[in-house]
Amino acid sequence: SDVIESDLIVIWGANPANNQPVFMKYLYEARCRGARVVVINPYLEPGLERYWVPSSAESAMFGTRMCDLHVPVRPGGDVAFADAALKRLIERGGVDPKFIDEHTENWDQLVAHLESLPMADLLADAGLTEQQLDAFVDEYERADAAILLWSMGITQHRHAGEGVRGIVNLALAKGNVGRNGAGLMPLRGHSGVQGGAEMGAYASALPGGLEPNDVNAALLAERWGFDVPAHAGLTAAEVPEAAERGELDFLWMSGGNFLDVLPDPLRVEAAMERIPLRVHQDIVVSSQMLVPGDDVILLPVHTRYEQEGGGTETTTERRIVFSPEIPRQLGEARSEWRVFADVAARVRPDLGAKFTWSDNQALRQEIARVVPLYAGIETLAETGDQVQWGGRHLCADGVFPTESGRGAFSVNNLPSLELAEGEFTVATRRGKQFNSMILGEVDPMTGAVRDSIYIDAADAAAAGFGEGDRVTLRSDTGSYTGQLKFARLPGRSLQVHWPEGNVLIPAGPQHREGPSKVPDYNAVVTIAPAIAD
Structure with missing residues (x-):
């Protein structure tokens, strides 16, 4: 509204x-x-x-x-x-x-x-x-x-x-x-990102977005009856780096596809091969599941719409929306939360009684107890049922969730954007895709194909290229060959489709945003005519 x-x-x-x-x-x-x-x-x-x-x-x-x-x-x-x-x-x-x-x-x-x-x-x-x-x-x-x-x-x-x-x-x-x-x-991107983050499904948060520290971990431990980690975990970008160093013995992935979404996929693939045991839990087979390993286990699971008792998603405007269960059974697929619960009960049989939810309604009741922001989620039961946490407006009447109650202006450092002669900045674009899983061969909005390289006509002319020419982009990380497509862009900037263009994107801490550790999906490249096969 x-x-x-x-x-x-x-x-x-x-x-x-x-x-x-x-x-x-x-x-x-x-x-x-x-x-x-x-x-x-x-x-x-x-x-x-x-x-x-x-x-x-x-x-x-x-x-x-x-x-x-x-x-x-x-x-x-x-x-x-x-x-x-x-x-x-x-x-x-x-x-x-x-x-x-x-x-x-x-x-x-x-x-x-x-x-x-x-x-x-x-x-x-x-x-x-x-x-x-x-x-x-x-x-x-x-x-x-x-x-x-x-x-x-x-x-x-x-x-x-x-x-x-x-x-x-x-x-x-x-x-x-x-x-x-x-x-x-x-x-946000995926429709499950907002709610997942608010449940603590990222490296630097506990449920409710609480900071992982001794106080918050103790509160959850008291409620649940077992120790809760008081430290941050590894972000998605840090997991392959830990594997590369030989620090991971076991990786359990629920959804996602590191091979497609992270920078420098060749490095990611080599790192994943070093993990002795990998478990991939998903609704579809993805490319990362096919990476060789000592032991690789695939667990088929239900979509969120097939979960017992229905499911919820949280929209960008903080609305927690209920979707009823679609009753069907495909092969051995199970609800994701039930897989987690069964494994936890077997690993810690002394705590087995804590993982005996009958359906998603029982989980929603647990969420309402543990995450006060989500009070009301336990009442959702019919199609279209929803609650909006925080009301219509956050920071209403100019009151902010800070120690002073005021919104803080920030003094920001300007990044260095200098390019050497012959260099371009390349950005990755998402094109026609759905949830990072289904990628269209042709973008109906632009007419571009998967290997299109967007370039301004003036830049192409200055470099001696025409539209449709095949060229190779090279960064310090890798190279990418595609065909030029003219687009209105600022000078010395290019765009390529993601995930194909990730081969150009450098990995490592120096190529991530500091506090969030989100990778920088841009790179500095040179451009040259493609060499015929």
Whole structure:
């Protein structure tokens, strides 16, 4: 409802037309109510320029113009652009001084920092002109309520934290938080990511998103009756590195496919071969299951819609939505949670009674007890039943979940974006795909095939290439051969499809964002004619 009620939706480093198509229905409804849409991205995705919404007869037939302004920021230039936009907004007096004074902190430090940055340098780093900057600030300044939305185009950089904080700075400066039609909206990928994270299904969190420390671990241990680790685990990117060092004897993977999703897949494959025992639990056979090993066990499991007692998913807007069970049995497949419970009971028979849930309803009751945010999940039983944790708005009335109760402005370091002569920045794009498992051979939005290499026509001409020419990209990690496809891109930037292009992406701690440890899915490459086979 906030998207529909907004005056301005800023889509930053995201391609919902391909990756979150359901969102486009709500963007269409917002457009019908008069909302403006700004897209900040190196490439203006065709689906964000014009989209055919199937639920609207008019749009399905004629299409709907979705974008009012495209800001073609260069890859990695988002931090500089966010700083430039806020600097210009301050110069114009376009911020909300009352909200800043009553509900935020660190404003003076940020203003002093921005004053020290020459606008010409910020624009050069962003790859934009002053006119392009002013066009965006015009849109943002006059909008009473704006939503700033971002996805992997922001988060999959070494400086991802700075990028997100730059967006947050812009929202706080105009009080676009915690009220109707306004807010900060990270777009997630898989429909199970949000709820999984909130249950603690990542390396640096316990259920409820609690920090893994002695206090929180003790609280869970008291509730469950067994010791709970008080330290962070390995992230997905760190697992192959640990295997490479010979530190893993056993790997149990529930879903996922390291071979397709992580940088430098050849290195990942070699690392996985070193793990003596691997268990892969999934609904489909994936390429990583075929990597040789001493012992590899495959466990077929139900989809979440086939689980006994139905299942839930948590949407981007924090709605916990119930889906009833689809009663069917395929071969030996079992519900994933039942596999975990049975193994746990056999490993620790003294605790077997703690893993005797009868169905998913019993698990939802357990979640409601352990994760207070999810209170109400135990009441969900019919199609469409849902609860929204935190209410309609987080940070309502300008009250933030911080020690001071205020939202904090951040001073961000600008990343180095220098390229040597003949070098390009290459970014990986998701193209037509579903949940990272089903990949289309042709992207219906762009007409590109799997091995297309997107390049601006001016860059291609300067390098002596034409559209359709086969070329090879080389990075310090690997090489990739494909055919050139012309696209409107900032100078010296390329795009290739993921996961094929992951062979170019370097791995290792120095190529990840610091706190989150998310890999940087961009690389520096050179381009040369492909050598005929």
